[in-house]
Ligand SMILES: O=C(O)CCC(=O)C(=O)O
């Protein structure tokens with residue numbers, strides 16, 4: 001069997017292959033410190049607070065999903081307002097009463113875990129080459145571009161409008177299809193509520209961004225136990241490219257979001273979904289609903305798996321701020337703050353750069369001219 005350990009422990013900085021897994025490194029016998037190329041905290045002094053700080057845990061807004069289908073209009077209006085507030089004040093909320101069976105949620109974790117446990121040789125076929133390849137497997141974020149690696153392996157699969165799935169484990173495909181069908185419905189309903197919270201028709205975003213052919217990416221993140229968790233980082237501060245991301249974690253915390261300029265820990269109620277706003281909602285809402293910065297810390301005790309489904313526009317829809325949001329109540333024009341771009345172009349732009357805060361979104365932001373004096 002060929003060795004796929006990314007770096008030798010004796011000589012840490014070695015040519016690195018995208019295929020290598022940090023899982024295999026973490027399982028090397030006697031590993032009690034991390035190679036220097038994983039020392040995030042020592043190399044990001046510009047990131048004012050690093051994972052070595054211990055952020056507070058906060059209560060994030062909770063949305064009762066069942067109320068979005070309520071026939072009681074007052075109840076529905078109330079939950080739409082709550083959704084709008086959660087998007088505007090947090091960019092993050094927890095969804096309960098979503099109707100997705102607990103057994104399916106558990107099965108998705110188990111099958112993802114099984115995938116990461118496949119021999120490295122088997123995962124080679126899914127080496128990450130191009131951001132638009134429908135099945136990609138790798139480590140860190142974009143290991144060919146990074147000097148400091150993240151303590152994370154990943155699998156990313158395009159599951160809509162075309163459904164893809166690795167051949168192994170054998171049960172993956174049926175489970176994933178069911179999971180995607182249900183999370184897609186949930187995402188569309190939430191986006192409908194968010195559309196209304198912006199004062200638009202419920203199906204406005206759906207139609208404008210052609211969500212019938214919207215791109216959904218299933219991402220499983222695997223963070224093995226790390227001998228020096230305060231030095232390493234599972235995923236650095238970033239915003240998601242999506243409209244909305246639906247996230248689950250295997251009961252092990254680690255997700256942190258930036259709220260009012262401070263990093264805070266978020267933990268989900270059992271069987272709830274964590275939902276965050278992405279860059280395309282920020283663009284569409286002309287900056288009203290900002291995408292939220294988040295990151296994943298690691299720990300020394302337990303492996304952590306998170307499962308994200310990103311809900312995005314169709315790849316070829318040009319997305320810019322929604323035109324009804326560019327006029328105020330008095331009919332005055334509001335300047336568009338983002339340059340329209342297709343989702344395809346946006347994904348390619350993100351991939352050629354390092355994952356770095358909101359740097360991709362910054363490239364489509366329009367800087368207003370400074371008033372001449
Ligand atoms: O593991 C987590 O909690 C965060 C994952 C994440 O941010 C992502 O997949 O984009």
Ligand SMILES: [Fe+2]
Pocket residue numbers: 238239240294
């Ligand atoms: Fe993310």
